[in-house]
Amino acid sequence: MTKENQQIVLAKRPEGMPTHENFTYEDVEIKSPQKGEVVVRSLYISVDPYMRGRMSDQKSYTQPFPLNETINGTVVGEVVESEDDQLSVGDKVTGFLGWRYYNTTPASQVRKIDGEQAPLSAYLGVLGxxxxxxxxxxxxxxxxxxxxxxxxxxxxxxxxxxxxxxxxxxxxxxxxxxxxxxxxxxxxxxxxxxxxxxxxxxxxxxxxxxxxxxxxxxxxxxxxxxxxxxxxxxxxxxxxxxxxxxxxxxxxxxxxxxxxxxxxxxxxxxxxxxxxxxxDYADRFGEGVQDLAKWLSEGKLKYEETITDGFENIPDAFFGLFQGKNLGKQLVKIADPKY
Amino acid sequence: MTKENQQIVLAKRPEGMPTHENFTYEDVEIKSPQKGEVVVRSLYISVDPYMRGRMSDQKSYTQPFPLNETINGTVVGEVVESEDDQLSVGDKVTGFLGWRYYNTTPASQVRKIDGEQAPLSAYLGVLGxxxxxxxxxxxxxxxxxxxxxxxxxxxxxxxxxxxxxxxxxxxxxxxxxxxxxxxxxxxxxxxxxxxxxxxxxxxxxxxxxxxxxxxxxxxxxxxxxxxxxxxxxxxxxxxxxxxxxxxxxxxxxxxxxxxxxxxxxxxxxxxxxxxxxxxDYADRFGEGVQDLAKWLSEGKLKYEETITDGFENIPDAFFGLFQGKNLGKQLVKIADPKY
CATH class of the missing domain: 3.40.50.720 (NAD(P)-binding Rossmann-like Domain)
Incomplete structure (x- = not known):
């Protein structure tokens, strides 16, 4: 597989509305997975308003994003390399990963999802x-x-x-x-x-x-x-x-x-x-997903997504949140599944 | 008994800090008690910050005080005339009564209190x-x-x-x-x-x-x-x-x-x-009074009162709340018990 990878790092903390100045694109290698790790190829990356808070250096419920490191958020991807017993190449997963084409992560940090139950992107929105x-x-x-x-x-x-x-x-x-x-x-x-x-x-x-x-x-x-x-x-x-x-x-x-x-x-x-x-409700997520998936399958729950295309457009999709450009969940599509 | 009585009515709604302009003193008769009613002679009257809200004409958790009617608040008094089976002349009671020397009220609207357990005034403060x-x-x-x-x-x-x-x-x-x-x-x-x-x-x-x-x-x-x-x-x-x-x-x-x-x-x-x-906790008052009285009797709970003397000084005692004049509960002493 290709060793080409890219990531977006927080180059400068925003004051007021964030701009392109705050982000830098870096070429990096794909880290080889160790025992228990997988390489996840990003398919969809979520941008969310709460991330703005983490870009500031203030006391809050989460740590601020460190400067000059990759920004993290929820991602849906597919396993392209596995050194873990539970996950196989081709499995679709979601988790808290970096704004990268490829993330190498402990398998325990991602959760397998079922593309038959709902479209993959739904796991970053209505079922996420x-x-x-x-x-x-x-x-x-x-x-x-x-x-x-x-x-x-x-x-x-x-x-x-x-x-x-x-x-x-x-x-x-x-x-x-x-x-x-x-x-x-x-x-x-x-x-x-x-x-x-x-x-x-x-x-x-x-x-x-x-x-x-x-x-x-x-x-x-x-x-x-x-x-x-x-x-x-x-x-x-x-x-x-x-x-x-x-x-x-x-x-x-x-x-x-x-x-x-x-x-x-x-x-x-x-x-x-x-x-x-x-x-705060992590121990009850199962209950929530169950109800939401049930309502979804019964047609009682609809949702909408605004999907921006391309890794390079993640910052713009993020800025758009504050201009009210999105209808429903704002996502960035990185790639189609290979498997 | 004397038929002389006096009451304080809300003459004008305050804008900003209330003043003497907002209140009028009226001479009235003591209403004769009907079956089930008692006449209560005021001993202590409570003035409280929340009453300011009721003097305005705004949607709130209680009705505004009507204009040209007696202001109501919590009062401790003694029964001086009774047409009720449960309460006798001399009984000490507390309840939501008018700013009057004498209130004629259904006995069910007041609660008998025990002057041995704590000073009467405490029933408007720490036990009230x-x-x-x-x-x-x-x-x-x-x-x-x-x-x-x-x-x-x-x-x-x-x-x-x-x-x-x-x-x-x-x-x-x-x-x-x-x-x-x-x-x-x-x-x-x-x-x-x-x-x-x-x-x-x-x-x-x-x-x-x-x-x-x-x-x-x-x-x-x-x-x-x-x-x-x-x-x-x-x-x-x-x-x-x-x-x-x-x-x-x-x-x-x-x-x-x-x-x-x-x-x-x-x-x-x-x-x-x-x-x-x-x-909102009315159905649990018993539990609260019990704990408070216990702590009080064990010396674990102290309280302070600022007592202003005289019915005529009720408005001044009320104004003082907003100037921070009181230490602890602000009361107005109307009279000593007769019984």
């Missing part, structure tokens, strides 16, 4: 991190009950679109907030959300939302933070639950991110605002 | 609403574990001083934030807090707190909101819990109460910010 994020955040923290109102921001994103559909499966009235008419049409017409708001064109988010949530808001699944969340927080019902999943509007801000303080708003409704990451 | 607020907020939402760090704001107030002492009983490292050196001395020297900060004289709250919380903050019991909470939220450990009890710094603000948004801070630590009111 973003689907599980939606599942556990909504059901474990949000706990939507039949007839309640669930609002989700970033509603046409990889997490948001699954949140809204699960909320509908649970009998809730679901309103999504997204950033284009196309996205709003998609979530209402294709995914069955009860209503949607294009926050970029509406005059007053709170007023619009208030009209679409005549019974107030019981669950607010928050992917975005910022002014959208400021507005939703004025409409909370008593004992509202807010799974706090992301704050994409804030990740690239350098101005202090000022807004109305939330304390009095939460006090008025005795609301709960709880941040989480999907990793 | 504020003690129970501290108890349930800290233990049910904060869940402090041995060796963890608990920070409490409004630490020398009626709720805060009990929070810190219970946290000490649970083996936590406890740091209080208060508004005078006298208060800081009181919580550290009398109540056994590990450390205290006078937020009015310290240069940088976050820096000072960081020095006193070398292992970060696991539980932040928040009574105040505003800039103090902005600072504490920068020091949260993973899975920190924030029982949100009050936001006294915001209640009289008319400027929009802007501050740094909390979402990214909470995300970094996967923290939970949960607002509550003590009424």
């Amino acid at each position: 991190m973003t689907g599980l994020t939606a599942y556990f955040g909504l059901l474990d923290i949000g706990e939507p009950k039949e007839g309640e109102t669930v609002v989700v921001s970033g509603a046409a994103g990889a997490v948001g679109m699954i949140v809204g559909q699960i909320a509908k499966l649970k009998g809730a009235h679901v309103v999504g907030i997204a950033g284009s008419d196309e996205k709003v049409n998609y979530i209402t017409e294709e995914l069955g959300f009860d209503a949607g708001i294009n926050y970029k064109t509406v005059d007053d988010i709170q007023e619009a939302l208030s009209g679409l949530c005549p019974n107030g808001v019981d669950v607010y699944f928050d992917n975005v933070g910022g002014e959208i969340s400021d507005a939703v927080l004025n409409l909370l019902n008593s004992f509202a639950r807010i799974p706090l999943c992301g704050a994409i509007s804030s990740y690239n801000r350098t101005d202090g991110d000022l807004g109305p303080r939330v304390q009095t708003k939460l006090l008025k409704s005795r609301a709960k605002l709880q941040a989480f990451i999907v990793g | 609403m504020t003690g129970l607020t501290a108890y349930f907020g800290l233990l049910d939402i904060g869940e402090p574990k041995e060796g963890e760090t608990v920070v409490v704001s409004g630490a020398a107030g009626a709720v805060g001083m009990i929070v810190g002492q219970i946290a000490k009983l649970k083996g936590a490292h406890v740091v209080g934030i208060a508004g005078s050196d006298e208060k800081v001395n009181y919580i550290t020297e009398e109540l056994g807090f590990d450390a205290g900060i006078n937020y009015k004289t310290v240069d940088d709250i976050q820096e000072a707190l960081s020095g006193l919380c070398p292992n970060g903050v696991d539980v932040y019991f928040d009574n105040v909101g505003g800039e103090i909470s902005d600072a504490v939220l920068n020091l949260l450990n993973s899975f920190a819990r924030i029982p949100l009890c009050g936001a006294i710094s915001s209640y009289n603000r008319t400027d929009g109460d802007l501050g740094p948004r909390v979402q990214t801070k909470l995300l970094k630590s996967r923290a939970k910010l949960q607002a509550f009111i003590v009424g």
Whole structure:
């Protein structure tokens, strides 16, 4: 096999919006696998908003990406060389790997996936991190009950679109907030959300939302933070639950991110605002994947992917997340399977 | 008995800090008790920060006080006339009653208390609403574990001083934030807090707190909101819990109460910010009073009261809450018991 490989390293920490300056492409060799290791050829690489946090050098739930080292994220690939008993050449796997054409990794660090159950790319979305994020955040923290109102921001994103559909499966009235008419049409017409708001064109988010949530808001699944969340927080019902999943509007801000303080708003409704990451639910992933795969196979759960082509375009696909360019899960396709 | 009575009504809703303009004194008669009713002579009346919220005309967890009607709050009094089988003249009771010398009320609306177990005034504080607020907020939402760090704001107030002492009983490292050196001395020297900060004289709250919380903050019991909470939220450990009890710094603000948004801070630590009111735990009050009374009788729990004399001074005692004049529970003494 070829020894040609390439990786993308974090060359400089971004201040504000990341640019090409922050990344460097390096030619490297494919490391030969030792006993218990495999070489995985990347087929799809996931870019996700949370990665922006790791590019900064701040205390957070994960270590910052080290400077001048390869950026890591979730990858789907195929085994092209194996020194492990459990995995064979041709097996499809997913795991936390580097932005490289080829990763040499302990076999225990990747999980075999079944391309018959769902397309390979789904394991980076609806059956992977973003689907599980939606599942556990909504059901474990949000706990939507039949007839309640669930609002989700970033509603046409990889997490948001699954949140809204699960909320509908649970009998809730679901309103999504997204950033284009196309996205709003998609979530209402294709995914069955009860209503949607294009926050970029509406005059007053709170007023619009208030009209679409005549019974107030019981669950607010928050992917975005910022002014959208400021507005939703004025409409909370008593004992509202807010799974706090992301704050994409804030990740690239350098101005202090000022807004109305939330304390009095939460006090008025005795609301709960709880941040989480999907990793906190690692011991329950099996349960989540099972439900998601079942709904998928029954046609009760749809998903969308925005697939950018080519390893060289990973940074652009990542930048696009912050411009709202993606509908659903943003992936980068690296190659077609050989096996 | 005399038919002379007086009540204080809400004459005008406050904008910003309340003043004497907002209240009117009215001479009224004592209503004759019907079957099942009693007349309660007020001995102590409680003034509490949360009442400011009810003076505004905004959606909240309680109805706003109606204009031109008597303000209600917790009162300790004695029964001076009874048309009820369960309560006798001379019985001491507590309940949610009007700012009046005499209240005529269904006996079922008040609860008999035991003046031998603790001083009557304690039933408006450590064994009443504020003690129970501290108890349930800290233990049910904060869940402090041995060796963890608990920070409490409004630490020398009626709720805060009990929070810190219970946290000490649970083996936590406890740091209080208060508004005078006298208060800081009181919580550290009398109540056994590990450390205290006078937020009015310290240069940088976050820096000072960081020095006193070398292992970060696991539980932040928040009574105040505003800039103090902005600072504490920068020091949260993973899975920190924030029982949100009050936001006294915001209640009289008319400027929009802007501050740094909390979402990214909470995300970094996967923290939970949960607002509550003590009424949510009504079915567990017995359990709370039992523990509090036990700790009190064992000398493990101390409390302080600031007692203003005279019915006519109720509004001033209330205003004083927002100037930080009180150490511990602010009460107004209306009369000595006759029985």
